[in-house]
Structures are given as structure tokens and as C-alpha cells.
Amino acid sequence: MLFEESFTNFILRHQEKHNRTYHFLVLMDALISAAKHIQHYYLTGALRGNLGLVGEVNIQGEDVMRMDQIAHEITIHYLRSTGRVIHAVSEEAEEIIEMDTKGGRYFVYFDPLDGSSNVSHGLPVGFLFGIAKRNLDGPEDGHLRAGKDYRAAGMFVIPTGTFTLALLDSGTWRFHIDETMNFVKPFRMMLPENSKTWELSFNEANRCTFSERVQNWIAQKERKYAFRYLGALAGDFHRILSNGGMFMYPAIVNHPKPEKNRPQGKLRLMYEAAVVAFMCREAGGDAVDETGTPILEIQPENHHQRTALYVGSNPLVEEIAQILRS
Numbered sequence: 001m002l003f004e005e006s007f008t009n010f011i012l013r014h015q016e017k018h019n020r021t022y023h024f025l026v027l028m029d030a031l032i033s034a035a036k037h038i039q040h041y042y043l044t045g046a047l048r049g050n051l052g053l054v055g056e057v058n059i060q061g062e063d064v065m066r067m068d069q070i071a072h073e074i075t076i077h078y079l080r081s082t083g084r085v086i087h088a089v090s091e092e093a094e095e096i097i098e099m100d101t102k103g104g105r106y107f108v109y110f111d112p113l114d115g116s117s118n119v120s121h122g123l124p125v126g127f128l129f130g131i132a133k134r135n136l137d138g139p140e141d142g143h144l145r146a147g148k149d150y151r152a153a154g155m156f157v158i159p160t161g162t163f164t165l166a167l168l169d170s171g172t173w174r175f176h177i178d179e180t181m182n183f184v185k186p187f188r189m190m191l192p193e194n195s196k197t198w199e200l201s202f203n204e205a206n207r208c209t210f211s212e213r214v215q216n217w218i219a220q221k222e223r224k225y226a227f228r229y230l231g232a233l234a235g236d237f238h239r240i241l242s243n244g245g246m247f248m249y250p251a252i253v254n255h256p257k258p259e260k261n262r263p264q265g266k267l268r269l270m271y272e273a274a275v276v277a278f279m280c281r282e283a284g285g286d287a288v289d290e291t292g293t294p295i296l297e298i299q300p301e302n303h304h305q306r307t308a309l310y311v312g313s314n315p316l317v318e319e320i321a322q323i324l325r326s
């Protein structure tokens with residue numbers, strides 16, 4: 001029989017190697033429990049009629065709760081129970097969620113169910129999270145941290161049973177769920193240098209709404225790379241991490257209905273863009289916004305701030321960044 005190294009063992013070794021406490025282990029255990037719980041709901045959701053829209057009634061005659069709301073509540077439950085989280089920011093909550101403001105050590109920024117257009121089809125969605133740490137040596141310095149100050153960031157692609165975690169200065173690692181529902185087999189992800197497998201991932205339907213220079217850049221590349229788009233950032237970025245290339249959600253600036261323009265971009269900085277940017281950097285890649293500014297350098301001004309995003313293999317991100325900066 002073949003037994004693979006478990007996630008718990010992997011993190012334990014990591015913490016011991018760096019002389020760290022076990023608090024982080026407790027936090028990770030909570031996030032993993034939340035992800036498994038969400039995955040369970042997701043897998044059985046269609047059967048129970050729970051993947052529908054708010055206002056619908058399921059086959060048990062209960063009001064349908066939106067899957068993203070369920071995922072949010074599950075995550076809050078597990079995070080709160082750790083006693084290690086000061087504040088959480090969730091895509092599903094307008095306000096910052098206060099937890100253990102005295103004893104907590106971590107800030108957690110998360111989107112518990114990303115890629116909502118896939119939900120009613122039962123197709124892959126993401127659970128993305130970034131973790132920052134309280135300033136333990138002095139007065140607290142605020143909860144809105146730039147991605148460069150994250151200690152870790154990760155994503156579950158639900159319900160595929162894959163989990164990817166990046167640890168500050170220690171790489172990006174992928175795990176798979178085994179028959180006992182444990183994440184196992186750490187595998188270090190590095191973006192492939194050979195461009196043969198590279199892909200571009202973006203919503204082609206939006207193409208003519210991008211700035212002219214972005215459209216021109218795409219036109220130069222379209223014969224070179226395959227285009228792929230699942231419509232869930234975690235799933236699309238999962239492919240880019242393995243195959244290389246670039247995921248982008250550019251600013252919408254040329255929409256035929258100007259009120260539909262999104263010059264700030266669509267994705268959320270703290271729990272979407274900075275999370276994948278952090279994982280990408282630890283895997284040898286990079287990420288920038290519409291001005292060519294590194295995503296990890298952007299200091300958020302509010303917790304639901306949006307940004308445009310270009311993330312992936314260095315040569316492509318560098319190329320587009322130069323165009324965006326010019």
C-alpha cells in the first residue's frame with residue numbers, strides 16, 4: 001500500500017523547521033474543515049435542490065439558501081471556533097467580521113464560493129483565502145493588509161478535491177484529497193518556463209470592451225496560445241499554475257453601455273486578486289493591475305476594493321505591464 005504525506009504532517013514540519021508556534025496549524029485545520037463541509041454541501045446540493053436561487057423552495061419545502069451564503073456561514077463558524085482570528089473579511093458580508101479581538105493573531109480575508117455562475121450547474125467553484133498576522137510586537141497596525149504582508153494564501157477548487165497553499169518564502173504547494181478525506185501528497189508548483197503549454201484565460205465575450213492596447217496585445221497572441229475560461233478564478237488559475245500563461249480580468253472601459261464600464265476592474269483585491277498573486281509569486285510568477293502596478297504592492301483602502309488583474313508567467317505579465325505603464 002502507498003501512503004502519502006498528509007497536509008497536517010507537512011505543516012507541522014514547516015512550523016517546526018521555522019521555529020514557529022502551532023497556532024497556524026489550528027487556523028489551517030479550521031479552513032480545511034470549512035472547505036470539506038462546503039464541498040459536502042456542494043456535492044449533495046443538486047440532489048437536495050439546494051443549488052438554486054434565493055426565493056426558491058427546495059424539494060423538502062424549505063427556502064433555498066444561496067450556496068454562497070451557506071459557504072460563508074460554514075467558514076465563519078470554523079474560523080470563530082479557533083479563537084485565533086481577530087477579524088475576518090468575507091465577500092459575503094458587507095462589514096468586517098470581528099472575532100477574537102483580544103486573543104486572536106490572524107486576519108483572514110476570504111471568498112467562500114467564487115465563480116457563482118457555475119453553481120447552478122454544479123461545476124467547479126473556488127474557496128479563496130489570504131492570511132495576515134497581527135503585529136505581535138507593538139500596537140495593532142490595522143487590518144487592511146497589502147498582499148505583500150500576507151503570511152499565506154490558498155484556494156480549494158470545489159468539488160474537485162484539490163487544495164493549493166502558498167507559504168511566505170516557502171513555495172506554493174498542491175494537495176489532493178484521499179479516500180479518507182484528508183489532503184495529502186504535497187507537490188511544489190512552479191510555473192513552467194517552456195511556453196509550449198502556456199494558455200491565456202479571460203472572458204472572450206468582454207474582449208471588445210478592454211482598452212485598445214489590451215485588445216491589440218491579445219490579437220498578437222491569439223495564434224500562439226490556447227484560450228481557456230471556466231469562469232471561476234480558482235479553477236482558471238489552477239490551470240495557469242500547472243500549464244503557465246496568464247489569467248486576466250482587465251478593466252472594462254469600452255462597453256457599448258458606458259454605465260457598464262468597470263474602470264476599477266471586477267475582481268476583489270483582498271480575497272481574490274492578492275490571493276492568486278501571492279500564490280503566483282511563490283510559484284515564480286507575478287501579477288499586476290491595469291496601471292502595471294504589482295498587485296501585492298497595492299495598499300487596500302477598503303476591504304471590498306476591486307482591481308483589474310493580470311496574473312501568471314513572468315514574461316507575459318512583464319510584457320503586458322510595460323504596455324499598461326506606457
Ligand code: FDP
Binds near residue numbers: 114115203232267268
Ligand atoms: P463570479 O462573478 O461568477 O462569482 O469575482 C468573481 C468571478 O466569478 C471569478 O471567479 C471569475 O473569474 C469571474 O468573476 C467571472 O466573471 P465573468 O462572468 O464576468 O467572466
